[in-house]
Amino acid sequence: MALEQSVSRRRLLQLMGGAAAVGTLAACGGGNGGSSSSGGTLKVIGAGSQEAGLRKALDDYKKAHSDFDFNLSFSPADQLQTALRAQLAAGNAPDLHAVYPGNGSAMSMVQLSKANLLADLSSQSWTQKIPTGFKGAFQQDGKTFIFSPGTSVLGAIYNKKAFATAGVEIPATWSELLSVCDKLKKKGIVPIALGAQTPWVTQLIDYALVPGTVYAKTPDFDDKMIAGSASFADSGWADAMDKYLELQKKGFFNDNPNGTTYEQATSMVGTGKAAMAIQVSAVLQAFRAAAPSPDDLGMFPFPATDVAADNWIPGGVVVGIAVSAKSKKAEQAKKFIEYCGQPEVVNAWAEAVACVPVYSDGDAKVDPVLTSFLPYLKDNKAVPFMDQRWPNAEVQPTHFAVVQELLGGKTTVQGALKKMDEAYRKSA
Amino acid sequence: MTITAQAVRRDAVKVSRRRGGGITPPWLFAVPALLVYALVMLYPSIVGAGSAFTDWSGVGDARSFVGIDNFKQLFSDDQALGALRNTLLLTVAIVVVQNGIGLLLALGVHTGIKSRMVLRVIFFAPVVVSPVMVSFLWKYVYNPAPDAGLNAALNAIGLGSLRQDWLGNPSLAIWSVAFTVIWQCAGYSMVIFLAGLEGVPAELHESAMVDGAGTVARFRHITWPLLAPAVTINVMLSTVGGLTLFTQIIAMTNGGPGYATDTLSTVLYKQAFVFGKFGYSTAVALVLAIFVAAVSFIQIGYLRSRETSA
Numbered sequence: 001m002a003l004e005q006s007v008s009r010r011r012l013l014q015l016m017g018g019a020a021a022v023g024t025l026a027a028c029g030g031g032n033g034g035s036s037s038s039g040g041t042l043k044v045i046g047a048g049s050q051e052a053g054l055r056k057a058l059d060d061y062k063k064a065h066s067d068f069d070f071n072l073s074f075s076p077a078d079q080l081q082t083a084l085r086a087q088l089a090a091g092n093a094p095d096l097h098a099v100y101p102g103n104g105s106a107m108s109m110v111q112l113s114k115a116n117l118l119a120d121l122s123s124q125s126w127t128q129k130i131p132t133g134f135k136g137a138f139q140q141d142g143k144t145f146i147f148s149p150g151t152s153v154l155g156a157i158y159n160k161k162a163f164a165t166a167g168v169e170i171p172a173t174w175s176e177l178l179s180v181c182d183k184l185k186k187k188g189i190v191p192i193a194l195g196a197q198t199p200w201v202t203q204l205i206d207y208a209l210v211p212g213t214v215y216a217k218t219p220d221f222d223d224k225m226i227a228g229s230a231s232f233a234d235s236g237w238a239d240a241m242d243k244y245l246e247l248q249k250k251g252f253f254n255d256n257p258n259g260t261t262y263e264q265a266t267s268m269v270g271t272g273k274a275a276m277a278i279q280v281s282a283v284l285q286a287f288r289a290a291a292p293s294p295d296d297l298g299m300f301p302f303p304a305t306d307v308a309a310d311n312w313i314p315g316g317v318v319v320g321i322a323v324s325a326k327s328k329k330a331e332q333a334k335k336f337i338e339y340c341g342q343p344e345v346v347n348a349w350a351e352a353v354a355c356v357p358v359y360s361d362g363d364a365k366v367d368p369v370l371t372s373f374l375p376y377l378k379d380n381k382a383v384p385f386m387d388q389r390w391p392n393a394e395v396q397p398t399h400f401a402v403v404q405e406l407l408g409g410k411t412t413v414q415g416a417l418k419k420m421d422e423a424y425r426k427s428a
Numbered sequence: 429m430t431i432t433a434q435a436v437r438r439d440a441v442k443v444s445r446r447r448g449g450g451i452t453p454p455w456l457f458a459v460p461a462l463l464v465y466a467l468v469m470l471y472p473s474i475v476g477a478g479s480a481f482t483d484w485s486g487v488g489d490a491r492s493f494v495g496i497d498n499f500k501q502l503f504s505d506d507q508a509l510g511a512l513r514n515t516l517l518l519t520v521a522i523v524v525v526q527n528g529i530g531l532l533l534a535l536g537v538h539t540g541i542k543s544r545m546v547l548r549v550i551f552f553a554p555v556v557v558s559p560v561m562v563s564f565l566w567k568y569v570y571n572p573a574p575d576a577g578l579n580a581a582l583n584a585i586g587l588g589s590l591r592q593d594w595l596g597n598p599s600l601a602i603w604s605v606a607f608t609v610i611w612q613c614a615g616y617s618m619v620i621f622l623a624g625l626e627g628v629p630a631e632l633h634e635s636a637m638v639d640g641a642g643t644v645a646r647f648r649h650i651t652w653p654l655l656a657p658a659v660t661i662n663v664m665l666s667t668v669g670g671l672t673l674f675t676q677i678i679a680m681t682n683g684g685p686g687y688a689t690d691t692l693s694t695v696l697y698k699q700a701f702v703f704g705k706f707g708y709s710t711a712v713a714l715v716l717a718i719f720v721a722a723v724s725f726i727q728i729g730y731l732r733s734r735e736t737s738a
Contacts, residue, residue: 019706032567078682081701081702082697084700085486085487085701085704088487089486089487089706104705106485106486106701106702106704111485111704112487114488114490115485115487115488115489115490116488116489117487117488173557196596196685197595197596197684198683237508241711255572255574255593255617256572256573256593256596256597257593257596258573258593258595258597258598258684258685259570259571259593259596259597260573260596261567262574264573265625273706280684289568347622392703392704393703393704394704394705397698397702397703400684401683401684401686401687402686404684404685404686405598405687406596407687408596408597408598408686408687408688409598410598410685410686410688411686
């Protein structure tokens with residue numbers, strides 16, 4: 001009988017009233033509070049890791065040039081891929097923006113210059129000073145497209161107090177490293193903090209190991225990969241991943257690395273709860289900020305093998321800046337980059353982001369914790385970060401994913417490397 | 429006045445009166461809105477859909493026509509097929525559990541208890557918080573450390589053995605994300621069910637009670653059938669929400685660990701903005717749009733027929 005009185009959908013919607021509508025608006029609305037640049041100013045978007053150096057360079061340049069002004073914002077690495085790339089696609093890129101050196105990411109110099117999105121900087125005098133070994137990071141088809149202040153090294157950032165508590169010294173070989181980790185663990189200190197929930201952190205231990213397990217024996221490995229005569233699966237990459245897993249199986253990482261973030265791992269090392277984190281020198285400042293005193297932290301090359309001579313280091317050109325090819329203020333932006341190319345500016349920027357200047361007039365001040373890395377750079381035992389020579393933007397994220405799968409026990413080393421080989425062979 | 433009124437009548441476009449009392453305005457009135465819709469929605473969608481047949485990287489002008497290669501790749505791509513599986517799992521979990529909890533909450537606060545208004549506000553509160561904020565909040569709750577978040581709470585009540593790596597365990601992460609979505613959106617379902625319950629005539633329950641019907645019988649034979657329109661709306665909204673889930677996943681797991689929580693939405697995002705394959709990404713988006721439309725169409729057909737029979 002009464003079922004005929006069922007509530008109609010229209011009536012139901014009326015009854016739902018304003019609360020639901022408010023909820024919908026609040027839940028689904030996505031105000032992004034966009035940024036705007038005032039007229040006449042240079043719009044600049046930088047990567048978070050370059051903030052200290054880029055901001056100082058811009059401030060100093062503005063002080064010396066009263067007609068110059070800028071609107072500066074920063075994005076973490078993953079957001080650069082979206083926000084900046086969307087602006088590039090829409091043709092409204094900032095005048096000056098962060099670009100990754102070499103190839104291997106959707107925001108890399110090679111990928112963007114191929115799409116004619118970057119202005120040619122080759123006519124600037126500083127480009128002549130780029131060391132031959134680093135030209136691939138700055139140049140495509142003989143033209144220079146980015147400025148970067150120098151090279152960041154990758155190794156173990158360690159807490160000196162934690163090492164002292166366990167009575168251990170800096171290890172020089174893989175066996176010594178395992179022994180150090182064992183002693184730290186017995187003292188109740190997490191030997192290595194790993195925040196593998198943050199995708200880019202997953203790659204760092206492999207990057208620290210493959211210079212020793214791959215490039216020390218096969219320096220032309222990248223050329224062989226490009227030629228198709230080598231693969232990840234049949235190379236020292238397998239040794240590196242085996243060692244990565246060995247560290248996990250021996251309990252030398254914090255519990256649940258896949259659920260731990262970069263920030264949590266940073267805090268663990270800063271506070272001495274963990275002894276080490278395998279990281280790039282560019283993030284030293286974040287670790288120092290997490291420690292009671294900046295002097296609590298040091299850094300050393302991460303040993304990959306038991307043969308000291310084979311223990312090469314990863315050292316890559318850090319994220320740089322480039323001028324948008326479509327910028328209406330390209331000349332103004334280029335003048336700023338020319339200023340950045342002066343050795344004293346290179347030194348100041350490099351010091352601010354804890355990297356080694358790309359070239360120097362002899363007055364360069366390198367962060368003291370990096371001194372143990374300098375002989376490797378001098379002896380050509382530094383290998384650029386691996387992704388900088390990968391042919392497309394798919395290999396690196398695949399590497400992130402397979403490492404998480406390895407740590408989660410969802411794949412094998414060979415399965416992981418096979419996926420990376422498949423991604424590598426896809427077209428650029 | 430008379431002349432003016434006559435002129436208006438003469439020039440007026442025909443309008444018809446509906447049985448319900450309202451008037452049906454002529455289609456001409458819809459033209460400005462349709463034009464704006466065409467310009468803002470249809471044109472970009474159609475132009476964008478064209479990219480699905482190209483190898484465009486998303487930046488620059490270089491692109492070439494590749495026919496249906498992107499679609500062929502999609503159906504042989506392990507990552508995309510895994511993402512489809514995850515999408516369906518999440519959708520089923522969200523539709524069933526969110527609406528189940530939403531219904532229970534609605535029934536609970538539709539009673540005469542004193543604090544019902546306060547409870548309604550409390551249960552609805554998570555809905556008005558940004559999904560990104562909720563995701564970061566729960567990321568904190570899901571901290572895998574034994575002395576933090578949910579694990580610490582489990583420890584405190586003597587259930588330490590149930591501690592988990594909530595977002596880092598590939599087998600568990602997807603359910604952790606689903607729980608977060610359900611926690612946030614159950615209040616939304618509650619409001620819709622509550623609206624439905626408000627429309628159920630009290631005299632029906634009274635007469636059923638006089639006839640000796642118990643609580644369960646009254647729910648089964650009166651409340652549930654009369655809630656059919658609310659069920660239709662809730663199921664529809666949660667299905668579309670589940671199939672297109674993106675924000676919470678990107679904010680909490682970024683599709684990981686590995687590919688364990690990737691959905692079609694995160695795959696299309698990564699293909700476009702991380703891998704630089706805008707063409708392929710658009711193909712994924714097209715398939716997702718067609719899939720969502722098809723599921724919604726079938727669903728609404730079934731649920732409407734249920735309303736009619738009720």
